[in-house]
Amino acid sequence: MPIPADLRERIPEYAIDYPNVESGRDARREAMLVADAIVVGSGAGGAVAAALLAEAGLEVLMIEEGSLEKTDSFSTDVPEMIRRLYRDAGATMILGRPGMIFAEGRCVGGSTVINGGMYWRAPDRILERWEREERLPAIGPGAMEPFFTEVERKAHPETNLPDTFGRHGVLFAEGAGKLGWNATPNLRNMRRCTGLNNCAFGCPTGAKQSMLVTYIPRALRAGARLLADARVSRIRFDNARAVGVRGCFVGANRRPTYGFSAYAPMVIVAAGARHTVGILKRSGLCGRWLGRNLTTHPNAKVVGIFDARLDAWRGAHQVYQIHDFLEQGILIGYAMIQPGLLAATLPGPIQANAELMSLYNHFLPVGCLIEDTGTGRVLLGPDGEPHMIYCLNRKDCATLHEGVAKTTELLFAAGARRVLLPFADLPEATSPDDVGRIRSRPPSPNGMELMTVHIMGSARMGVDARRGATDAFGRVFGVDGLYVADASLFPGPIGVNPQETIMALVARNTRRWIETDAQRLHRWRRGPLGAGHA
Amino acid sequence: MAVLQGIPQQNDTANPVRRFVAQALRNLSPTSTSILRAAIAGLRPRGHGFDQPIDEDVLAEIDRTIPCFPPLFRLGFWLGLRVLEWGPLVFTGRPTRLTRMGCDQATRYLDGWLRSRSALRRMLLFGVRTLVYLAFYQHPSVLHAMEVDWDRRMGETIRLRADTLDRETHADPR
Numbered sequence: 001m002p003i004p005a006d007l008r009e010r011i012p013e014y015a016i017d018y019p020n021v022e023s024g025r026d027a028r029r030e031a032m033l034v035a036d037a038i039v040v041g042s043g044a045g046g047a048v049a050a051a052l053l054a055e056a057g058l059e060v061l062m063i064e065e066g067s068l069e070k071t072d073s074f075s076t077d078v079p080e081m082i083r084r085l086y087r088d089a090g091a092t093m094i095l096g097r098p099g100m101i102f103a104e105g106r107c108v109g110g111s112t113v114i115n116g117g118m119y120w121r122a123p124d125r126i127l128e129r130w131e132r133e134e135r136l137p138a139i140g141p142g143a144m145e146p147f148f149t150e151v152e153r154k155a156h157p158e159t160n161l162p163d164t165f166g167r168h169g170v171l172f173a174e175g176a177g178k179l180g181w182n183a184t185p186n187l188r189n190m191r192r193c194t195g196l197n198n199c200a201f202g203c204p205t206g207a208k209q210s211m212l213v214t215y216i217p218r219a220l221r222a223g224a225r226l227l228a229d230a231r232v233s234r235i236r237f238d239n240a241r242a243v244g245v246r247g248c249f250v251g252a253n254r255r256p257t258y259g260f261s262a263y264a265p266m267v268i269v270a271a272g273a274r275h276t277v278g279i280l281k282r283s284g285l286c287g288r289w290l291g292r293n294l295t296t297h298p299n300a301k302v303v304g305i306f307d308a309r310l311d312a313w314r315g316a317h318q319v320y321q322i323h324d325f326l327e328q329g330i331l332i333g334y335a336m337i338q339p340g341l342l343a344a345t346l347p348g349p350i351q352a353n354a355e356l357m358s359l360y361n362h363f364l365p366v367g368c369l370i371e372d373t374g375t376g377r378v379l380l381g382p383d384g385e386p387h388m389i390y391c392l393n394r395k396d397c398a399t400l401h402e403g404v405a406k407t408t409e410l411l412f413a414a415g416a417r418r419v420l421l422p423f424a425d426l427p428e429a430t431s432p433d434d435v436g437r438i439r440s441r442p443p444s445p446n447g448m449e450l451m452t453v454h455i456m457g458s459a460r461m462g463v464d465a466r467r468g469a470t471d472a473f474g475r476v477f478g479v480d481g482l483y484v485a486d487a488s489l490f491p492g493p494i495g496v497n498p499q500e501t502i503m504a505l506v507a508r509n510t511r512r513w514i515e516t517d518a519q520r521l522h523r524w525r526r527g528p529l530g531a532g533h534a
Numbered sequence: 535m536a537v538l539q540g541i542p543q544q545n546d547t548a549n550p551v552r553r554f555v556a557q558a559l560r561n562l563s564p565t566s567t568s569i570l571r572a573a574i575a576g577l578r579p580r581g582h583g584f585d586q587p588i589d590e591d592v593l594a595e596i597d598r599t600i601p602c603f604p605p606l607f608r609l610g611f612w613l614g615l616r617v618l619e620w621g622p623l624v625f626t627g628r629p630t631r632l633t634r635m636g637c638d639q640a641t642r643y644l645d646g647w648l649r650s651r652s653a654l655r656r657m658l659l660f661g662v663r664t665l666v667y668l669a670f671y672q673h674p675s676v677l678h679a680m681e682v683d684w685d686r687r688m689g690e691t692i693r694l695r696a697d698t699l700d701r702e703t704h705a706d707p708r
Contacts, residue, residue, distance in 0.1 A: 003692060010696035076684040078672045079595050082602075089602035091661070099657055192698045194691040196684075204688055205695045253601050313682055339680060340672035343579075344664035350645045354579030357671065360680055383606045 013071045013206030013213045024229035024249030035061035037266035040232045043110020044502040045486035046270030047215035052510040054222035062226045066107035074202030081201035096391040101451040109212030117188035118497035119157035136472045147504040155189035164195030166315015175414025183320040195316035235283040242267040242482035270485040273455040277378040278386030289469040294376040295493040297454040302407045304364040304416030312336040329371035330403040347427035368403030371495030372396045378458045397443040405438040422449040459488035474509040561600040569615045572633040576640025577666045586675045595669035614658040
């Protein structure tokens with residue numbers, strides 16, 4: 001749908017300028033680039049690192065595999081937006097028991113362009129554990145406070161106004177209230193969200209304050225350059241020092257075209273917990289913790305069917321969450337899902353799908369996410385791509401059952417007539433009495449339908465190389481000038497949406513790099529490449 | 535190969551719409567196209583207001599999505615379609631294949647995959663079904679039948695946000 005001209009002028013996010021951006025699609029030959037710092041990836045980690053480094057006076061080159069898709073180009077055409085914004089068109093699988101669908105962004109702004117914008121600090125107990133048990137310095141709640149405050153100033157977390165809740169949001173809160181639970185108003189990085197609920201396919205209203213409209217423009221204004229449609233395949237080394245990256249431009253059909261090399265004394269990899277490991281492993285790094293310790297926040301979906309029509313597609317995305325069970329590792333939230341995506345995950349035979357989907361306007365999908373205790377791995381496949389393997393352990397399986405049971409209780413309390421469950425052998429609950437059947441189901445991952453949008457921990461921080469892939473500030477052990485800046489760094493899962501924690505952690509680390517690694521930069525600028533560049 | 539002949543397949547080239555779509559499909563081979571067409575016929579929702587004749591649009595949408603998949607996935611998809619085609623013979627010993635089946639028979643056959651003990655078979659069908667449902671239920675005519683108008687709501691919410699921001703700017707000119 002084309003946006004009327006009068007509206008185009010009144011939405012500030014449509015007017016954002018993106019200077020210094022080049023697309024690999026326009027490349028007509030091989031290229032060599034030079035900078036002070038290379039940032040691979042432009043999501044929650046990469047964008048923050050790039051902006052802070054550029055503001056510190058460094059010449060920053062951001063390299064992003066996806067395209068620059070501006071706010072005014074977003075639409076409600078779901079298949080089209082999936083092709084433009086999602087990695088592998090959303091078809092990434094985590095192999096294991098059970099197999100899990102994983103979705104992440106591949107565009108300028110990364111997954112922040114396609115997430116719900118939930119903006120929560122890591123709970124204090126998690127940060128305290130990282131400080132106390134992992135012995136990581138300056139990462140407790142007190143030490144992280146200024147960095148959380150710093151990123152909140154830019155990302156602007158706020159709660160939705162009541163006129164955007166939608167009927168389903170009110171019902172969700174009522175159901176929680178009847179059970180004596182608190183429906184916590186959800187903090188989301190947004191500015192005056194009007195409740196389109198298209199967050200997962202780019203926010204055409206411009207309300208979501210993703211990296212695309214916050215830190216990326218900030219980095220570009222500070223002089224950073226952005227190379228979109230360019231895929232980094234490996235790091236370049238000079239002995240034990242990272243000196244740049246090698247990769248290829250990506251054409252309009254997503255096929256590789258020309259190669260490129262980029263050189264800098266600082267190489268920051270922020271490609272997400274899967275591809276950061278892929279790039280480092282392809283480059284020949286093989287630290288003990290690289291690719292291990294993958295955690296996923298497994299997520300089970302439960303759909304309530306109500307007698308009354310809810311039209312849950314009218315109203316904001318996840319206005320409330322239930323935080324009462326975070327200590328047990330359970331987070332409950334709801335989100336209306338577009339019909340095309342919801343249909344494929346509904347239980348039952350093919351013949352029954354049409355009948356179920358005819359009730360779409362009576363649906364309220366609710367998800368429970370768990371803070372997992374098990375870990376998986378990221379491995380390089382025969383195709384040279386990183387693949388994830390993760391099996392749900394017995395404890396997490398039991399936690400998920402409890403989460404599904406609680407979610408079902410909530411939906412019945414809210415007035416649902418039937419509840420569709422994520423178990424092949426127990427596809428539906430028809431009364432609150434069935435909640436007991438969920439709890440008594442053997443905690444087996446077989447026949448469970450799960451998905452995730454949070455992966456973390458695959459290049460975890462540690463005090464030494466025996467305990468982590470990077471040091472406590474994201475420097476890769478054993479390689480000078482190589483840094484990690486994304487959720488790979490987390491020593492463990494955090495139990496809430498990770499965007500703010502990634503941003504704050506990267507802000508903390510980047511400031512440290514600027515302080516401590518200036519000497520190397522100084523030497524580089526006096527060297528042959530740096531001098532020519534300066 | 536007489537034993538493999540079941541219900542006669544419709545002649546693709548006889549129908550001008552199909553011929554046009556087949557020409558427009560650039561990413562699926564003719565064999566993949568015909569298998570996928572049969573799978574769509576078996577998987578697509580029927581009844582309950584979902585009888586829109588959009589199978590060719592669904593096919594074209596899937597064709598546009600294929601290049602976005604990683605190479606290994608594309609190879610798996612190519613291979614999977616062929617397993618789906620010859621599945622009746624391989625798994626049940628029935629002398630037919632997917633492209634020779636009628637819609638109801640194909641639905642029953644594909645439903646068997648969904649209930650299969652093999653995770654690989656279930657996963658393959660889950661992938662194909664996701665592609666089909668995504669293209670089918672997001673089709674404008676289907677959304678219209680479901681009384682879901684996300685597009686109009688987009689216009690409304692953008693206007694509402696512009697008005698809200700205007701009001702705030704006027705209230706606080708800083």
